[in-house]
Amino acid sequence: MEKYWNKEIECASRAKMKKLQDERLVAQVKHVYENVKYYRDLMDKKGVKPEDIKGTEDLHKLPFLSKADLREAYPYGLLAKPLSECVRIHSTSGTTGKRVVAFYTQNDVDMWDECCARAITAAGGTEDDVVQVAYGYGLFTGGMGLHGGSHKVGCLTLPMSSGNTERQIQFMQDLEATILCCTPSYAAYIGETIHDMGLSPDDLKLKAGIFGAEPWTEEMRRSIEKSLGIKAFDIYGLTESSGPGVAFECSEQSGMHINEDNFIPEIIDPDTGEVLPEGEVGELVFTSITKEAFPLLRYRTRDLCVLSRKKCSCGRTLIKMAKPMGRSDDMMIIRGVNVFPSQIETVLIEQGYSPNYLIEVDRVNNTDTLDISVEMNPDKFSDKVKDVQKEERALAGAMKDMLGINPKVHLVSPKSIARSEGKAVRVIDRRKLHD
Amino acid sequence: MSNVRQISVFVDNKPNQLAGVMKMIKECKINVRALSLADTSDFGIVRMIVNDTDKAVEKLKAASYAVTVTEVVAISIPDTPGQLSRVLDILGNRNVNLEYLYTFLGKSDRSVSFVIRVDDIENASVALNDGGIIQLTENDIAEM
Numbered sequence: 001m002e003k004y005w006n007k008e009i010e011c012a013s014r015a016k017m018k019k020l021q022d023e024r025l026v027a028q029v030k031h032v033y034e035n036v037k038y039y040r041d042l043m044d045k046k047g048v049k050p051e052d053i054k055g056t057e058d059l060h061k062l063p064f065l066s067k068a069d070l071r072e073a074y075p076y077g078l079l080a081k082p083l084s085e086c087v088r089i090h091s092t093s094g095t096t097g098k099r100v101v102a103f104y105t106q107n108d109v110d111m112w113d114e115c116c117a118r119a120i121t122a123a124g125g126t127e128d129d130v131v132q133v134a135y136g137y138g139l140f141t142g143g144m145g146l147h148g149g150s151h152k153v154g155c156l157t158l159p160m161s162s163g164n165t166e167r168q169i170q171f172m173q174d175l176e177a178t179i180l181c182c183t184p185s186y187a188a189y190i191g192e193t194i195h196d197m198g199l200s201p202d203d204l205k206l207k208a209g210i211f212g213a214e215p216w217t218e219e220m221r222r223s224i225e226k227s228l229g230i231k232a233f234d235i236y237g238l239t240e241s242s243g244p245g246v247a248f249e250c251s252e253q254s255g256m257h258i259n260e261d262n263f264i265p266e267i268i269d270p271d272t273g274e275v276l277p278e279g280e281v282g283e284l285v286f287t288s289i290t291k292e293a294f295p296l297l298r299y300r301t302r303d304l305c306v307l308s309r310k311k312c313s314c315g316r317t318l319i320k321m322a323k324p325m326g327r328s329d330d331m332m333i334i335r336g337v338n339v340f341p342s343q344i345e346t347v348l349i350e351q352g353y354s355p356n357y358l359i360e361v362d363r364v365n366n367t368d369t370l371d372i373s374v375e376m377n378p379d380k381f382s383d384k385v386k387d388v389q390k391e392e393r394a395l396a397g398a399m400k401d402m403l404g405i406n407p408k409v410h411l412v413s414p415k416s417i418a419r420s421e422g423k424a425v426r427v428i429d430r431r432k433l434h435d
Numbered sequence: 436m437s438n439v440r441q442i443s444v445f446v447d448n449k450p451n452q453l454a455g456v457m458k459m460i461k462e463c464k465i466n467v468r469a470l471s472l473a474d475t476s477d478f479g480i481v482r483m484i485v486n487d488t489d490k491a492v493e494k495l496k497a498a499s500y501a502v503t504v505t506e507v508v509a510i511s512i513p514d515t516p517g518q519l520s521r522v523l524d525i526l527g528n529r530n531v532n533l534e535y536l537y538t539f540l541g542k543s544d545r546s547v548s549f550v551i552r553v554d555d556i557e558n559a560s561v562a563l564n565d566g567g568i569i570q571l572t573e574n575d576i577a578e579m
């Protein structure tokens with residue numbers, strides 16, 4: 001039996017949901033126009049007044065916000081409430097340029113907790129569950145988000161944060177954790193460590209995992225499910241829009257239901273900005289219609305994906321987004337061909353290798369080079385040099401079939417590529433150094 | 436049959452990789468009788484014969500090395516000209532392909548010992564026996 005946290009919303013009729021969205025959108029546009037000068041200027045420049053927005057069908061009239069706007073408006077330019085009403089901030093990792101800082105009122109935190117509570121319930125969580133939160137706590141939204149959702153559902157919450165993997169596993173065993181929340185790469189690492197410690201999934205009580213904050217493939221899902229003996233659920237979110245919980249997966253495991261009562265999604269052509277019809281691949285854009293302190297209208301996520309209103313077997317009517325094919329930021333253009341790290345991950349898992357890999361891109365004599373380091377699978381190791389080289393060529397061949405370009409594959413020692421406890425760094429692009 | 440087990444370890448082509456493997460073996464008080472390193476620009480394969488194969492494999496695997504055990508032939512021949520070529524002829528005449536060979540560490544005045552990796556070990560062993568070549572057993576090696 002499928003369980004819902006908020007059945008009235010999660011299974012609402014389309015008409016009821018649209019009415020709710022229309023009301024909230026109209027109020028939100030007014031709130032933003034009145035309180036955020038930065039966005040008011042953008043609307044004025046485009047000649048749009050709050051009165052022009054009467055419902056979701058007028059959404060396309062509003063200007064977009066991009067990450068560049070967030071950096072430019074840093075730190076208070078997009079704040080829509082006085083600081084005295086704000087209770088918390090979170091921030092992106094900000095590897096390039098300025099950080100993005102997002103503000104939350106108490107209502108914003110409550111809404112976020114509600115979204116995560118829906119995700120935990122959809123993964124089978126109830127007040128009888130023990131939720132181990134192994135996302136990082138702190139400025140990163142992962143830890144606090146699932147922590148809040150777990151509290152709300154009434155689960156026993158283990159605020160582990162990431163790292164100290166053997167201790168994680170000990171708590172998992174001793175306190176009989178049933179649901180694990182962390183990044184997929186850390187889940188894979190925990191699975192590997194459990195195996196190395198001579199334990200098996202039978203020694204644990206885990207039944208489900210909620211994994212997000214980085215792109216991961218269907219192959220990786222199956223591999224984590226096997227190594228931890230669980231059902232693995234995807235969760236989506238970004239700091240700019242609150243954090244994890246913007247969308248979550250149900251028992252069908254075929255895309256994530258978007259919490260439409262708080263976030264209206266659109267898919268646009270990333271080049272023209274034109275809204276694309278349902279079912280077409282494009283850039284995901286979100287409008288938050290309930291956030292008070294940091295309400296982003298038409299925020300471009302740079303994630304490429306597809307939306308679907310197909311009926312879901314779980315009974316939820318919330319629109320579904322497919323697993324993003326990759327963030328347009330993650331996409332590399334190598335010798336003119338688009339390459340996503342997720343494609344490389346797919347090949348590695350299919351060929352029986354660890355999804356822990358490192359991609360190095362460089363430019364030599366005006367030609368892009370693609371080198372992929374892959375950890376040797378001890379079961380495939382032969383004492384003959386030519387056999388190992390044959391294996392490298394076979395892997396390179398499988399990658400060429402997937403990517404359309406020929407990479408150089410280097411087998412390296414098992415466990416020699418650094419493991420990640422948070423978001424994994426998979427790509428080093430040295431071409432920028434030459435530009 | 437007097438086949439001998441050889442341990443192969445995958446190492447990266449970076450400084451100190453071989454040293455790391457040898458240090459580990461030494462710490463376990465295991466003696467290495469024969470050793471070779473085959474390397475390419477990318478990776479290397481350390482091959483060795485030790486006095487306690489099971490223990491060495493267990494320790495290396497526990498330290499996350501990729502390890503494989505292969506059966507090889509170990510022979511002892513007089514240290515005089517033409518002896519190795521005679522061995523190769525014996526194998527060649529029976530159509531046994533040689534993958535690689537290397538010598539044991541240290542030698543007596545009169546003989547030299549080799550590790551020989553072939554594609555057809557049964558055939559090679561019989562051929563060497565027929566040709567009067569002395570083959571070493573794991574016991575012989577443990578007592579070296």
Ligand SMILES: [Zn+2]
Pocket residue numbers: 250251252257312313314315316
């Ligand atoms: Zn569903």
